Amino acid sequence: MAISLPEAATLVAGKDLESPLSFSNVHLQKVHHLTDYLEDLHAQTNPLDHNRYFHATEGFYVSPTDVVLGQVAHDLSGKFSSPTPPLAYHRAGPRKDIFFEPQNTRAAIITCGGLCPGMNTVIRELVVGLWELYGVRKIYGVVAGYRGFYSMEPIELNPKLVHNWHKRGGTALETSRGGFDLDKIVDSIEHHEFNQVYIIGGDGTMRGVVKIFNEILRRRLKVGVVGIPKTVDNDVGIIDRSFGFQTAVEMAQQAISAAHVEAESAVNGIGLVKLMGRSTGHIALHAILSSRDVDCCLIPEDKFYLEGKGGLFEFLEQRLKENGHAVLVVSEGAGQDMIPRSDAQKEERDESGNLVFLDVGPWLKSELKNWWARDHPNELFTVKYIDPTYMIRAVPANATDNLYCTLLAHSAIHGVMAGYTGFVAGPINGIYAYIPVEEVAKSKNEVNTKDHKWAWVRSVTNQPDFLKG
Numbered sequence: 001m002a003i004s005l006p007e008a009a010t011l012v013a014g015k016d017l018e019s020p021l022s023f024s025n026v027h028l029q030k031v032h033h034l035t036d037y038l039e040d041l042h043a044q045t046n047p048l049d050h051n052r053y054f055h056a057t058e059g060f061y062v063s064p065t066d067v068v069l070g071q072v073a074h075d076l077s078g079k080f081s082s083p084t085p086p087l088a089y090h091r092a093g094p095r096k097d098i099f100f101e102p103q104n105t106r107a108a109i110i111t112c113g114g115l116c117p118g119m120n121t122v123i124r125e126l127v128v129g130l131w132e133l134y135g136v137r138k139i140y141g142v143v144a145g146y147r148g149f150y151s152m153e154p155i156e157l158n159p160k161l162v163h164n165w166h167k168r169g170g171t172a173l174e175t176s177r178g179g180f181d182l183d184k185i186v187d188s189i190e191h192h193e194f195n196q197v198y199i200i201g202g203d204g205t206m207r208g209v210v211k212i213f214n215e216i217l218r219r220r221l222k223v224g225v226v227g228i229p230k231t232v233d234n235d236v237g238i239i240d241r242s243f244g245f246q247t248a249v250e251m252a253q254q255a256i257s258a259a260h261v262e263a264e265s266a267v268n269g270i271g272l273v274k275l276m277g278r279s280t281g282h283i284a285l286h287a288i289l290s291s292r293d294v295d296c297c298l299i300p301e302d303k304f305y306l307e308g309k310g311g312l313f314e315f316l317e318q319r320l321k322e323n324g325h326a327v328l329v330v331s332e333g334a335g336q337d338m339i340p341r342s343d344a345q346k347e348e349r350d351e352s353g354n355l356v357f358l359d360v361g362p363w364l365k366s367e368l369k370n371w372w373a374r375d376h377p378n379e380l381f382t383v384k385y386i387d388p389t390y391m392i393r394a395v396p397a398n399a400t401d402n403l404y405c406t407l408l409a410h411s412a413i414h415g416v417m418a419g420y421t422g423f424v425a426g427p428i429n430g431i432y433a434y435i436p437v438e439e440v441a442k443s444k445n446e447v448n449t450k451d452h453k454w455a456w457v458r459s460v461t462n463q464p465d466f467l468k469g
């Protein structure tokens with residue numbers, strides 16, 4: 001029996017809802033469109049209408065009124081209802097009308113920032129999707145990150161060339177940090193007559209996409225620009241997760257297993273694994289929940305301390321006494337405030353402007369050794385430290401991530417062809433959506449140590465909460 005949401009609420013709460021969820025009061029996150037600033041653009045029929053192999057059945061095309069809600073969990077009692085209406089995003093997918101003629105389309109694809117499993121799959125699917133779905137024949141790869149726009153000639157891409165790229169780790173287009181020169185980049189877009197730009201990158205790259213979009217807007221160019229968020233440590237907000245993340249978690253478990261074997265095979269053995277995550281501990285959290293071999297997980301969102309009651313050493317001492325070994329996972333951004341650093345190190349930044357982190361792994365290893373030598377000078381003790389960072393990043397995407405990359409690429413293509421611009425494609429609550437890039441650029445996905453996910457970690461490890469008593 002179908003019942004309305006207010007009826008359901010009455011059944012659950014046993015009383016009328018004070019503020020039932022109503023679809024008339026959602027707040028729609030509008031996506032920029034080329035017609036916002038180019039008034040005389042004319043829509044074309046989508047070439048998918050004439051595809052040789054399949055027919056666009058009823059409901060195939062997505063309309064501007066199709067939306068995805070940002071928040072799907074609600075308290076029907078109304079007790080915790082937010083004063084602001086729920087956010088809704090445009091659903092991704094093919095539109096009946098498009099704003100590019102395939103024969104006049106010149107698409108550019110670029111990868112920036114650090115590696116992440118699946119980058120090559122996204123590139124491959126952008127090329128194949130543009131070529132096969134929309135009949136675009138001029139597709140270019142910009143080489144070596146943002147600086148490639150103005151320092152190198154783009155390479156021409158076609159389905160034959162990219163056919164097996166999804167099986168390769170890394171990015172065949174090469175990548176780099178730094179080199180963001182707005183005027184030179186947009187001059188190059190004009191010079192090469194690119195009218196679609198697909199930019200694959202993380203938080204830094206997305207901040208660049210915002211600037212490129214605004215400059216394109218200022219110059220009133222007919223150029224659609226889309227960001228495809230790449231971040232191995234899943235720190236981008238709004239979307240469910242970033243591509244490559246699941247592959248990273250899988251690879252991280254291999255490192256944890258090795259650390260476990262090493263620890264178990266030693267007298268008072270500690271296996272220490274450092275996982276990626278500059279400001280967020282998602283990889284560590286998911287890897288330890290899946291592996292169950294870990295005694296303690298240290299993430300940037302949860303400050304810890306070493307000495308004294310409730311500290312890490314006291315906890316490890318107990319675990320070694322009980323089990324003879326312990327496995328410790330630390331995210332790269334954890335404990336940064338505890339590592340001694342010189343004034344120069346405090347200021348050091350990488351080419352993209354990111355603060356250079358000190359390596360928490362060797363620091364922790366040495367702190368552990370010093371502690372044991374001080375407190376148990378005559379007892380055996382071993383710390384085996386594993387840093388799998390580049391082994392994790394450099395592998396090809398697994399099956400789930402490969403599928404995800406394909407859907408991301410196709411969502412991006414459909415959106416750009418439909419005239420949307422300055423947006424990001426990504427899944428929200430499992431449904432692919434278009435999000436204004438500036439919203440994604442300012443979003444952050446941190447581990448909420450107050451919610452049940454972190455409680456799961458605590459229940460798996462029984463680690464201290466590091467709240468000094």
Ligand SMILES: Nc1ncnc2c1ncn2[C@@H]1O[C@H](COP(=O)(O)OP(=O)(O)O)[C@@H](O)[C@H]1O
Nearest residue numbers: 113114177178180201202203204205207208352
């Ligand atoms: N605020 C910013 N504005 C414009 N470009 C930026 C900004 N921050 C980073 N970038 C550029 O984005 C690219 C990738 O940034 P980086 O932080 O290294 O990787 P990621 O995008 O993976 O986070 C670099 O070329 C960098 O110069």
Ligand SMILES: O=P(O)(O)OC[C@H]1O[C@](O)(COP(=O)(O)O)[C@@H](O)[C@@H]1O
Nearest residue numbers: 113114115202230231232276277278
């Ligand atoms: O050695 P590189 O390439 O500078 O990368 C190291 C950094 O890249 C990362 O993998 C993250 O890179 P992105 O932010 O570009 O995704 C971090 O985990 C790590 O600190």
Ligand SMILES: [Mg+2]
Nearest residue numbers: 113202203204
């Ligand atoms: Mg980054």
